[in-house]
Amino acid sequence: MPPPLALYIHVPYCVHKCPYCDFHSTVQQTVPEVAYIAAVKRELLFWRQRLKDDKRHLHSIFFGGGTPSLLKGESVGQLLKQITTLWQLSPQCEVTLESNPESCSPAKIAQWLNHGVNRLSLGIQAFNQERLTYLERPHSLEDARKAIQNSRRGGFTNINLDLIFATPSQTINGWMEELDEAMDWQPEHLSCYSLSIEKNTPFAKLYKQGKIQLLDEDRELEFFTSTEKSLAAGGWQGYEISNFAQPGRSCQHNLNYWQSGDYIGVGPSAHGRLTKIDNNSNIKILRTINRTSDYIESQREDGSCLLNEHLCTSQESGIDCLLMGLRLTDGMNRESYKKLRGYDLVAQQPEKIAELQKSGLLKVSRKKIAITKKGKLLTDSIIEKLID
Numbered sequence: 001m002p003p004p005l006a007l008y009i010h011v012p013y014c015v016h017k018c019p020y021c022d023f024h025s026t027v028q029q030t031v032p033e034v035a036y037i038a039a040v041k042r043e044l045l046f047w048r049q050r051l052k053d054d055k056r057h058l059h060s061i062f063f064g065g066g067t068p069s070l071l072k073g074e075s076v077g078q079l080l081k082q083i084t085t086l087w088q089l090s091p092q093c094e095v096t097l098e099s100n101p102e103s104c105s106p107a108k109i110a111q112w113l114n115h116g117v118n119r120l121s122l123g124i125q126a127f128n129q130e131r132l133t134y135l136e137r138p139h140s141l142e143d144a145r146k147a148i149q150n151s152r153r154g155g156f157t158n159i160n161l162d163l164i165f166a167t168p169s170q171t172i173n174g175w176m177e178e179l180d181e182a183m184d185w186q187p188e189h190l191s192c193y194s195l196s197i198e199k200n201t202p203f204a205k206l207y208k209q210g211k212i213q214l215l216d217e218d219r220e221l222e223f224f225t226s227t228e229k230s231l232a233a234g235g236w237q238g239y240e241i242s243n244f245a246q247p248g249r250s251c252q253h254n255l256n257y258w259q260s261g262d263y264i265g266v267g268p269s270a271h272g273r274l275t276k277i278d279n280n281s282n283i284k285i286l287r288t289i290n291r292t293s294d295y296i297e298s299q300r301e302d303g304s305c306l307l308n309e310h311l312c313t314s315q316e317s318g319i320d321c322l323l324m325g326l327r328l329t330d331g332m333n334r335e336s337y338k339k340l341r342g343y344d345l346v347a348q349q350p351e352k353i354a355e356l357q358k359s360g361l362l363k364v365s366r367k368k369i370a371i372t373k374k375g376k377l378l379t380d381s382i383i384e385k386l387i388d
């Protein structure tokens with residue numbers, strides 16, 4: 001049985017490029033909306049034709065970016081109409097749209113809901129005007145508050161707030177105040193990421209010049225544990241390193257990534273993952289990646305925008321499964337790994353696993369392998385250790 005199938009649509013436009021961000025987007029005050037929507041529709045058709053024998057219903061849809069909320073409400077409606085014409089949606093299909101506060105008007109909120117968006121992810125990033133300015137966010141604190149209020153009043157019952165912490169000179173007390181405000185808004189989900197320096201961004205340049213000092217590891221750990229503690233006390237469960245949800249409100253789309261599910265990636269720079277099972281029940285994973293630039297101009301006649309397709313080796317698929325699964329609090333499913341690699345990780349690496357268990361960094365059950373609370377901040381090095 002192949003895993004669930006999800007759909008990701010990348011909307012590559014922003015009104016301003018935030019200096020820490022390495023997601024693909026171009027700064028455009030006027031989005032070439034008609035041409036972009038037509039191109040996405042063609043690409044959706046391409047994927048449906050290519051997967052014509054695939055009977056799976058869509059388990060989740062995610063409009064990510066860039067800034068999907070720059071699109072007009074009816075454009076999102078057109079895309080969802082095309083999607084539902086081509087695919088059946090599972091009854092609980094989660095449809096998320098990422099939105100920036102400054103482009104989240106009550107009229108758009110009403111349209112998104114009308115057209116079938118049922119989860120809104122708001123890029124708030126900070127509840128402090130100074131930090132918003134430092135991050136060069138295109139919205140003010142007031143915009144952020146208004147956007148949350150309007151989304152709730154407008155009828156969204158599943159809201160995520162994205163936040164960034166551990167920015168230079170931020171204090172724990174200041175962050176706790178911001179987190180308190182986030183919780184006061186009672187969102188169903190909170191994504192809290194520490195500031196990281198991504199290659200080829202303006203922040204990376206400043207960092208290299210010594211003009212940005214990141215918090216040291218101990219300090220970051222303090223931020224991290226305070227965040228977890230505070231959110232747990234408020235009823236938000238940490239189900240992934242940076243993601244917290246009220247019971248039953250985990251993001252289904254992202255869970256599908258972390259649980260090695262399948263997804264179609266549409267739009268510039270979008271990635272995809274598709275499971276192929278042959279007649280002998282052998283599993284292979286196909287990775288797809290779209291072109292980053294000239295999405296509209298370079299689209300092929302059949303609607304494809306593929307830059308590359310790669311049939312993963314069993315080792316590559318196993319690494320992906322580890323990288324994704326061990327981010328989850330519940331851990332990686334041992335059976336999923338076994339299906340990809342042909343053997344159980346615990347049986348294959350008993351000494352390494354025992355050592356990590358002894359150090360209190362890893363816990364192993366019959367079905368799962370999970371990183372402990374103590375091991376969380378060492379996730380990358382633990383995964384590296386387990387890669388064979």
Ligand code: SF4
Pocket residue numbers: 013014016017018021022023025065066067100123
């Ligand atoms: S608005 Fe979002 S996607 Fe656009 S540059 Fe800023 S962080 Fe990146």
